[in-house]
Amino acid sequence: QQQVKQSPQSLIVQKGGISIINCAYENTAFDYFPWYQQFPGKGPALLIAIRPDVSEKKEGRFTISFNKSAKQFSLHIMDSQPGDSATYFCAATGAGGTSYGKLTFGQGTILTVHP
């Protein structure tokens, strides 16, 4: 029940294309869903996050779509650029108790954007 399932494992898109990464969760106690970007040799960096009370959040070229009833959320990267090539992780957490400081991560998606 604590898992977050992420797909695809790897994704190749052309410059200017749309990258879409999907995640699904089971734990209904999760109430905060961030996406992290990680470059080789670096720690994960927060890209964008969403709460279940909204269905979509956009920041620049990055958009999260959230479907509470299906317990699914996705990251859309518009106008993908070679500099977006990185590993992307979805994550989830809840409030208090066994969620203190704990993010449950998906397995990651390696995104490659070809010029």
Added chain:
Amino acid sequence: KAGVTQTPRYLIKTRGQQVTLSCSPISGHRSVSWYQQTPGQGLQFLFEYFSETQRNKGNFPGRFSGRQFSNSRSEMNVSTLELGDSALYLCASSLHGDSFSGNTIYFGEGSWLTVV
């Protein structure tokens, strides 16, 4: 504002030894968490400290331990190292460590541990 700082960045240890990793959180952040990242298991939560108290713990053996000091700096220790402990160990900090306030969890660049 300085980010999360971890030391050392790289280290090589021999099986059976112990290792201590250090983390300085972002100024003002009182919650510090530790994660292990491996190609096979991904990012896994080790434990979280807040105001020098461990509030949460992941599913790791007792060889993995940590502590937090009054200035919020944290250390984690791994005793009796095994080959399978080779990983990137990430420290993360946040204001409260609780999603209720929606506060962001920031990660350091990690400590690469190789056990030979």
